Amino acid sequence: MRAVVFTGTGEFEIQEREVPRPGFKEVLIETAAVGICGTDVHVLDGEFEGTEYPIVPGHETSGTVLALGEGVNDGALDLAVGDRVVVSPNTFCGECEFCFTGRQNLCPFWSGMGVSGADGAVQETFVAPARNVFRLAPGTDLHQAALIEPLACAIHGWDVLPRRLGDHVLIYGAGTMGLMMAQLASRAGAASVTLVDLNEDRLRVAEECGIELRHTSADDAAREKWEVVIDCTGSIRAIEDALGRVKVGGTFHDFGVAPADQTARFSPFRVFRQELNIVGSMAYHNSFGRAVEMFEAGAIDAAPLLSHSFVLDDYAEALAMFREGRGRKIQIRPNDTESRVLLAC
Numbered sequence: 042m043r044a045v046v047f048t049g050t051g052e053f054e055i056q057e058r059e060v061p062r063p064g065f066k067e068v069l070i071e072t073a074a075v076g077i078c079g080t081d082v083h084v085l086d087g088e089f090e091g092t093e094y095p096i097v098p099g100h101e102t103s104g105t106v107l108a109l110g111e112g113v114n115d116g117a118l119d120l121a122v123g124d125r126v127v128v129s130p131n132t133f134c135g136e137c138e139f140c141f142t143g144r145q146n147l148c149p150f151w152s153g154m155g156v157s158g159a160d161g162a163v164q165e166t167f168v169a170p171a172r173n174v175f176r177l178a179p180g181t182d183l184h185q186a187a188l189i190e191p192l193a194c195a196i197h198g199w200d201v202l203p204r205r206l207g208d209h210v211l212i213y214g215a216g217t218m219g220l221m222m223a224q225l226a227s228r229a230g231a232a233s234v235t236l237v238d239l240n241e242d243r244l245r246v247a248e249e250c251g252i253e254l255r256h257t258s259a260d261d262a263a264r265e266k267w268e269v270v271i272d273c274t275g276s277i278r279a280i281e282d283a284l285g286r287v288k289v290g291g292t293f294h295d296f297g298v299a300p301a302d303q304t305a306r307f308s309p310f311r312v313f314r315q316e317l318n319i320v321g322s323m324a325y326h327n328s329f330g331r332a333v334e335m336f337e338a339g340a341i342d343a344a345p346l347l348s349h350s351f352v353l354d355d356y357a358e359a360l361a362m363f364r365e366g367r368g369r370k371i372q373i374r375p376n377d378t379e380s381r382v383l384l385a386c
């Protein structure tokens with residue numbers, strides 16, 4: 042069994058490993074697809090607090106159940122060999138004040154498969170705790186289903202926003218996350234959604250996803266202010282621009298991950314005088330099950346989001362493409378025989 046292993050800061054190799062055995066209440070899964078996201082790059086570059094090398098990356102994953110450990114079906118679960126599944130990659134301590142008050146994603150011991158703690162899924166097979174495994178409906182596209190983890194983040198992103206029928210929504214960033222937030226907007230009651238991205242190629246993807254109002258600058262939009270403004274770039278420039286576009290009484294959502302050492306400027310007077318709200322959301326929280334259900338119901342148009350799949354041997358190429366901002370969502374498919382272009386873009 043082969044695995045991509047991050048061995049130190051900026052270093053990785055492909056290793057031959059024993060197929061792991063699932064322990065008590067654990068499941069062995071054959072990996073179908075693993076999405077690459079910015080977090081993987083931060084883990085490799087040594088920028089993620091809590092990472093200990095060696096670690097196998099990969100947390101946006103899907104696969105097929107190969108074996109069940111003891112006790113998996115003793116409680117509420119009903120998993121079987123051959124089930125198509127996705128895996129919620131995050132774990133928490135269950136003992137701290139945040140876990141006890143139902144805010145497990147804020148647990149100081151929060152940890153993620155492929156990020157800190159357990160190995161991730163960029164390997165032919167991997168083991169996951171059974172309680173983190175979600176069974177898919179039989180007809181679900183297993184490769185596209187690796188988008189369920191980011192969808193769970195987008196749903197939590199909407200959970201922290203006030204939802205009022207008829208609000209107008211402005212989103213910065215037409216990457217995977219901005220496109221998912223935009224596709225969910227109408228379900229959250231939005232009257233319109235405007236998407237801004239500096240990159241025209243990304244706006245073309247937005248068009249394929251059915252987002253009608255697309256601009257390279259919010260200055261070009263027909264409106265001047267929006268009740269809800271969401272940053273999905275992590276760029277200070279975008280965030281500062283976004284804060285100025287929030288309507289009186291409206292809400293700004295800091296969804297993108299800005300560099301930890303940077304600050305943005307805004308007018309505290311305006312926040313006071315116009316009763317603006319500023320909210321954040323961290324990963325997902327009680328939204329993974331809903332993400333599975335909504336994905337299966339077609340809540341997002343998944344096909345335009347995926348552009349390339351790579352085999353394990355081409356991991357370096359996949360990572361380079363990701364770092365250059367080329368393509369759309371790039372996946373690793375460890376059990377495929379060749380790398381593929383899924384969408385010419």
Ligand SMILES: NC(=O)c1ccc[n+]([C@@H]2O[C@H](COP(=O)([O-])OP(=O)(O)OC[C@H]3O[C@@H](n4cnc5c(N)ncnc54)[C@H](O)[C@@H]3O)[C@@H](O)[C@H]2O)c1
Nearest residue numbers: 214216217218238239240273274275276279297298323324
């Ligand atoms: N809050 C969460 O739980 C959570 C979860 C996943 C990802 N994220 C974060 O969300 C952000 C988006 O993730 P993604 O995977 O879609 O990333 P991405 O890199 O694919 O997309 C970001 C997009 O923003 C655009 N952009 C950059 N600067 C801009 C600017 N000044 N104005 C307009 N557009 C600009 C880029 O062209 C790009 O298309 C990242 O910061 C990521 O770390 C947050």
Ligand SMILES: [Zn+2]
Nearest residue numbers: 078079080101
């Ligand atoms: Zn991710």
Ligand SMILES: [Zn+2]
Nearest residue numbers: 134137140148
């Ligand atoms: Zn905790």
